[in-house]
Amino acid sequence: MLWLDKYRPKTLDRILVHEEIAQNLKKLVTEQDCPHLLFYGPPGSGKKTLIMALIRQMFGPGAEKVKVENRTWKVDAGSRSIDIELTTLSSTNHVELSPSDAGFQDRYVVQEIIKEMAKNRPIDTKGKKGYKVLVLNEVDKLSREAQHSLRRTMEKYSAYCRLILCCNSSSRVTEAIRSRCLNVRINAPSEEQIVKVLEFIGKKEGLQLPPGFASRIAEKSNRSLRRAILSFETCHVQQYPFTSKQAISPMDWEEYISEIASDIMNEQSPKRLYQVRGKLYELLSNCIPPEIILKRLLYELLRKLDVELKHEVCHWAAYYEHRMRLGQKAIFHIEAFVAKFMSIYKDFLITTFG
Amino acid sequence: MVMGKRNSIVVLSSDEEDKDYDPLLSSSYTKSKSRSSSPRTNSRGVKKARISGSRSRLCKESSKLNDVETALFSEDFNEVFTGCKGSAALGRRTEEQWVDKYKPHSLEELAVHKKKVEEVRMWFEERLRPSKDAFGNHVLVISGQAGVGKSTAINVIASHLGAKLYEWDTPTPEIWQEHLHNSRLGVQYTSKLDEFENFVERIRKYGLIQSSCAKESEAPIILLIDDLPVTNGKLAFGRLKKCLHLLVHSARVPTAILVTNYGNTDLADHSARCLEELQLSLESAGACKVAFNPVTTNSIKKVLVKISQLEQCVVTAELIDLIAKASGGDIRHAITSLQFFFLKPELMHSLSLSSPPSISEENELELDNLGDGFSLQFSRDETLSLYHALGKFLHNKRETEKAKENDQDAFITGERLARLPLKMDAPEKVLCQAHGQPRPIADFLHENVLDFLSEEAIDDAWTVASYLGDADLLLATFRGMVGRYNEAENVLQSAAASVAVRGVLFGNSHPLSSRWHAIRRPKLWQVEQTSLSNKNEMIRQRLGAHTELSSSDLSVVATEYAPVFKWLGHRASEHLDAPEASVSDIYMKDINIDNMSLDDQETEISDGDDDIEDW
Structure with a gap:
């Protein structure tokens, strides 16, 4: 088991990073008054951990017995019926799924599942009708229609189920949904907090941590606890005992992008652009999201860039990122950015060095 | 189109007309005709019997409804028809379509290449011989573009061999109103595919029932399937394929299946691909295949000259040349064009018989106009292959000098x-000719344009990339939300194609001097596929071992878990629980496979390249 899973806090009491939020949530649940919840925050900040712990708090250890299921829903959509295949994670009391995996059909999924949950309500020990919890991941990636239909179903079936929504950016969730939920912002953990967690794990595993090592990992992790723990484990695999000078290797795709960046800096020509395209394809076919590629690429380029160009380059990166979200094929826009950068940089080189 | 032709034959080829024409024909023509007349009339007879049969069935049905109405209808029909004929007859004699009038009646007259004709003839001869047990298959597939004489060749060969031609009775398509009417009468609707299947089934089981065709049973029979039923959707297509497969395996009668190729224009066209697949499957089932090439300009010219001689029309060699070239190897089209072209001169001819020189002048005038090329009334619409069009855009040929005078008042640009x-x-016109779908066009341009930019022109590369991005935005606008047949969508799509093409043309301001380039298929398509399969793999993997993983975001899995798993690699198999280890192993393998497959596909692409040279 990965350390990440091994040392994931199972209950709200044991949460290390967002203790305050955890305590508030606990109070909220014990008072039997649970509204719909919307968790949002950057990746690796502990949203999912909090949600799992919260569900456990609600339903007891039974909620940990989850089964994974690949289910097919038959949905009647007007004239035809559609089969939608989706992976769900469910216990007796909750269902978790990522409706955005269904692509265009996401709206049907949301409606259908909630309706189905409403049909078979669990009855708790006191004979009172209880409710189920539906955890929806990546709500910000839901299409607009799906969000609208989610809103309707939320109102209609609020007696039967509670929704826990989880996303990175609340700005891409419609106002209507946000106002129907209790919004919980989960901040990225500070570096000190990450160090604390790493040291905790180190102690449990019985490892010797040289001074400053944990903080270097924390620094490289971009304030993502998940990344910190993953790279901690990787370092452990690569070399143990740790030395204080030990290199903390970045993710392979990040290395690849920095390679692309230096390619771009070295030569600016259509031919090189074509080579860059080949490398970008490599990244895309390994499912690295194009937004992340562009962001990382910009980051790498800025590191090597003269100050006076930074502003302009950022402007174009933002411009093409926006167009990429509107458009369909990301490569067209990433490539346009690269070409623009090459053109700017070449001009710059010619004017400064003649 | 085939249907139309057949109908016209049926209606026009009554016996009197045949008699009428005989005197017109030159001696050689009649000779050849008389030689082959008996089997031909036979085949006609069969055809007629068949058609009248189907018609009488129809009549019966409708007569139940209203006798008077039918009578009226037929009267009207006749009137209209003879009216048509009358007006056509004004010119000189009773007119017939020249295409039918000068149908070849002997092997020599066929405009198809001799070798091909011989090949087909040999094939049939071998199978028609009494000792025919030696051959496993009895199916011949003849392919070729429209109007190269596939059906005619079969007809002629059949009559040459003294065989009877038995055709699949192509059912007339039913329109909705008809269907409503029929269903009220209690006539069940059977799909055309069903009918075809039944037909094939019958043929396989019983062969042809001799008595139903004609009395003399000694004459050998050739089965001709000219019109494959149109299939829509995978299921129907599969049925058709299976059905034809069975036919190939078990046909006892020599059978010819004609397949019309619709040019090589459309890469993305679904139906064209279907046809191709069908041909391939037929071949793999053991059918013999003969491909008819477009008729050569020379043989078209020969035919045209002969016809014009027979028709006693004065015609210049240039005109014939022009028509032959414009027809693009479609002889039917060439002959019709000739006839059309002579409609007007004919009038002239009859009016001013006394002064032949004026006619030739007239003709020359006409020709001059034609030479200008502003309206080739008789030319087939030219189609370009997609690769050809792309080549045009990418090579970006321009005049060397600007025509200053014309442009000055129009538009002043920096x-x-x-x-x-x-x-x-x-560019839009070229796109039209190439039947370009906007999305593939944009993809192709994107893939290839960088090769055509000059070394230093990174600014150009940016301009082009930016315009292609614009095209992508336009293409993406209504994705999935508005119906596909929406008007606005169509406009958007064509606008996107236009932006992409013009962007490429405009952006490439220093085109390379033209040299040989291969046009690649967009690698993007492959990348999309592999990324999709990788994604599915990840989803499955998520399912496999880690319950915690299964709840996390795909992008997180791709960017964070996957690299870590790679590092942990083999150590994982010792350390982790068995199922998890296997998962990470699978992942490793998968990555390898993907790399490999990418390479493979790359080589495949370069094989499949269409070469464009300088146009």
């Missing part, structure tokens, strides 16, 4: 934005 005039039609 120095930087001005481009020399294009050496081609408007």
Whole structure:
């Protein structure tokens, strides 16, 4: 088991990073008054951990017995019926799924599942009708229609189920949904907090941590606890005992992008652009999201860039990122950015060095 | 189209007409005809019997409804028809379509290449011989573009061999109103595919029932399937394929299946691909295949000259040449064009018989007009292959000098934005001719354009990339939300194609001097596929071992878990629980496979390249 899973806090009491939020949530649940919840925050900040712990708090250890299921829903959509295949994670009391995996059909999924949950309500020990919890991941990636239909179903079936929504950016969730939920912002953990967690794990595993090592990992992790723990484990695999000078290797795709960046800096020509395209394809076919590629690429380029160009380059990166979200094929826009950068940089080189 | 032709034959080829024409024909023509007349009339007879049969069935049905109405209808029909005929007859004699009138009646007259004719003839001869047990298959597939004489060749060969031609009775398509009417009468609707299947089934089981065709049972029979039923959707297509497969395996009668190729224009066209697949499957089932090439200009010319002689029309060699070239190897089209062209001169001819010189002048005038090329009334619409069109766009040929006078008052552009005039039609027109779908066009341009930019022109590369991005935005706008047949969508799509093409033309301001380039298929398509399969793999993997993983975001899995798993690699198999280890192993393998498959596909692409040279 990965350390990440091994040392994931199972209950709200044991949460290390967002203790305050955890305590508030606990109070909220014990008072039997649970509204719909919307968790949002950057990746690796502990949203999912909090949600799992919260569900456990609600339903007891039974909620940990989850089964994974690949289910097919038959949905009647007007004239035809559609089969939608989706992976769900469910216990007796909750269902978790990522409706955005269904692509265009996401709206049907949301409606259908909630309706189905409403049909078979669990009855708790006191004979009172209880409710189920539906955890929806990546709500910000839901299409607009799906969000609208989610809103309707939320109102209609609020007696039967509670929704826990989880996303990175609340700005891409419609106002209507946000106002129907209790919004919980989960901040990225500070570096000190990450160090604390790493040291905790180190102690449990019985490892010797040289001074400053944990903080270097924390620094490289971009304030993502998940990344910190993953790279901690990787370092452990690569070399143990740790030395204080030990290199903390970045993710392979990040290395690849920095390679692309230096390619771009070295030569600016259509031919090189074509080579860059080949490398970008490599990244895309390994499912690295194009937004992340562009962001990382910009980051790498800025590191090597003269100050006076930074502003302009950022402007174009933002411009093409926006167009990429509107458009369909990301490569067209990433490539346009690269070409623009090459053109700017070449001009710059010619004017400064003649 | 085939249907139309057949109908016209049926209606026009009554016996009297045949008699009428005989005197017109030159001696050689009649001779050849008389030689082959008996089997031909036979085949006609069969055809007629068949058709009248089907018609009488129809009549019966409708007569139940209303006798008077039918009578009226037929009367009207006749009137209209003879009216038509009468007006056509004004010119000189009773007119017939020249295509039918000068149908070849002997092997020598066929405009198809001799070798091909011989090949087909040999094939049939071998199978028609009494000792025919030696051959496993009895199916011949003849392919070729429209109007190269596939059906005619079969007809002629059949009559040459003294065989009877038995055709699949292509059912007339039913329109909705008809269907409503029929269903009220209690006539069940059977799909055309069903009918075809039944037909094939019958043929396989019983062969042809001799008595139903004609009395003399000695004459050998050739089965001709000219019109494969149209299939829509995978299921129907599969049925058709299976059905034809069975036919190939078990046919006892020599059978010819004609397949019309609709040019090589459409890469993305679904139906064309279907046809191709069908041909391949037929071949793999053991059918023999003969491909008819477009008729050569020379043989078209020969035929045209002969016809014009027979028709006693004065015609210049240039005109014949022009028609032959414009027809693009479609002889039917060439002959019709000739006939059309002579409709007017004919009148002239009859009016001013006394002064032949004026006619030739007239003709020359006409020809001059034609030479200008502003309206080739008789030319087939030219189609370009997609690769050809792409080549035009990518090579970006321009005039060397700007025509200053014309442009000055029109539009003043800055120095930087001005481009020399294009050496081609408007890009939109070229797109139309190539039947380009906007999305593939954009993808192809994107894939290939960088090869055509000059070494230093990174600014151009940016301009082009930016315009292609614009095209992508336009293409993506209504994705999935508005119906596909929406008007606005169509406009958007064509606008996107236009932006992409013009962007490429405009952006490439310093085109390379033309040299040989291969046009690649967009690698993007592959990347999309592999990324999709990788994604599915990840989803499955998520399912496999880690319950915690299964709840996390795909992008997180791709960017964070996957690299870690790679590092942990083999150590994982010792350390982790068995199922998890296997998962990470699978992942490793998968990555390898993907790399490999990418390479493979790359080589595949380069094989499949269509070469464009300088146009």
